[in-house]
Amino acid sequence: MSERNHRDVPQEKDFTGGMIHSASCSYVGTTGEKKLDDRIMEISQQMDRDGNFCLLAEMLTTAVRVSRSSVSQADFKLMNRALKEMRISSEVFYPYRHLKKVGIFGSARTKPEEVEYITTVKFAQRMKEEGFMTITGAGPGIMAAGNEGAGRDFSFGLNISLPFESSANPFISKDEKLIDYNYFFTRKLSFVKEADAAVALPGGFGTMDEIFEALTLIQTGKALIYPLVLLDAPGGKYWKFWNQFIEEHLMRLGLISESDFSLFKVTDDIEVAVKEIVDFYKNFHSYRYVGDKLVIRLQDAIDPKDFEKLKKDFADIVKTGEMLQCGPLKEEMNEVELAEMPRITFRHGRNDFGRLRQFIDAINKAKIATTLSNLEDKL
Template sequence: MEQSRRERRQGQAVVRGSLVPNSTHDQRLLERQGPSDWVHMDPWRVLRIQAEFVEGFGQLAELPPAVTVFGSARTTTDSSDYVTGVRLGRALAEAGYAVITGGGPGVMESANKGAREVPGAVSVGLGIELPFEQRMNDYVDLGIEFRYFFVRKTMFVKYSCGFIALPGGFGTLDELFEALTLVQTRKVTSFPVVLMGTEFWGGLLDWIKGTLLSTGKIAPQDLDLINVTDDVDEAVRIIADADRARSKQRQEEQEAAAAQRAEPQ
């Protein structure tokens, strides 16, 4: 009977059975209807949101260079996408990257599992409170549970040097297009976005080229923001090349600044 009890992570807490609320913190934050007590509650929510940022920054600040892998939580362990996720997680870890996922099952689990197969690698899961039960997978070394999606999304971007998306649903698409928007608007720079699975992503890319581009909703150069491949080694190479280019640019900027300071006034 204990096995069948409902369970939910709420930040650092675990609640079970009748203590599991009927709504999440995100739902209550975004709810517009109801009594006027939100006037008094929202300022306190700001402190809780602040605490989540502080916790995330504190836990992740000393990570080695990391790559975030997205994909469906519904992927089964016997699927080709799961196998690809394991290979990808292992290859990223062998290249010296920590692997960050959403911490759940499916593709997320597979990438964490692949990373764990490499001695000394770091496997990270950034979970989220959901209306339905979802536990942190067993291959996570460092797991953080968030109440708010936007805090979690900040952590994905701040501590990653690139995104790799395997086949997934709405959540994967949400993260994908947010990453593309951040790169397009130069909120983040030298940040590669890789789609793995040419067959799965082909229809979306056709729509982007045939509808968005043809009607002027995006610029031709925006297509260069998306890399598509079926090859794990190529996906890792794209990430590593961008990482080296970013490091070289940062070094050149530092040398130029040092030279400017050394010039006589």
């Protein structure tokens, strides 16, 4: 697959960790009433269009049990609104699933004349030139700068209802890609789930929260690895001092691993930030888990000699068995748009995701194969 059209192939953002549900619907559970269970299953099968009737039945069963259990009205309303916000988010992002997106974080207090604001505008403009849409929190400051640089057509706004920020910034206000959230957790889920990269400019508690949440989710394997860039204005030291704290306290005390530093990049150069993101998708496309197997999808197969070197250099990330370069697994056959992509598969221990990020970087630097004849046909 050529580098020119790789962004036209959408990636399924799998937060289930590769779990494949049984076709028997055995996981659905029960309301406690056999007749009601049967009715729910019947309704789910009648309404299903994509083979997800088991999941629909489980969701309906859960809703019935919540309504009949010892759940307060406040909790019931919270669950209902959270699910509604997740549904709306998916509906808004779905038409743009073929386009890669970068999330931009930073202070709402930054003024348009400040160098950090200007840097954000320029960065968002550059990412638009590279084909990336921009996702911001829709507020003022750095968020407004991100939407301004990307332009309305290439922007999303994830607005949080706050008493001191009553409306979205003018660059995304009243746009169909503006989503209003009542809860931070549903909003942050959309940021992590929908973005293919994230960039943070200087900010306060909210920015720290978003950066550390992204790092935590990636480090623990709960979110897919993506480029995370901490961008200062030229000559700025905000993130350099942040990095110093990480080194002198977290790393020195053994609270993180050395490889965790591969999960983020600190820079004050816009072009370095852009390159960090674009190069991440140079040959690497995406990955998912099928059981305990990690399946990494590539734009192009890797030269056999370079692949052998990869296997040797990264033998430590293979839990058992052998690392193979192959075609899609049988469990992936429903992902038609990804079917032609070559794969790298191996059993992964699901730890040290900083090391896995280093593996992805090595994939992007490896030589491309001139023929597919060297791919393994069997796993």
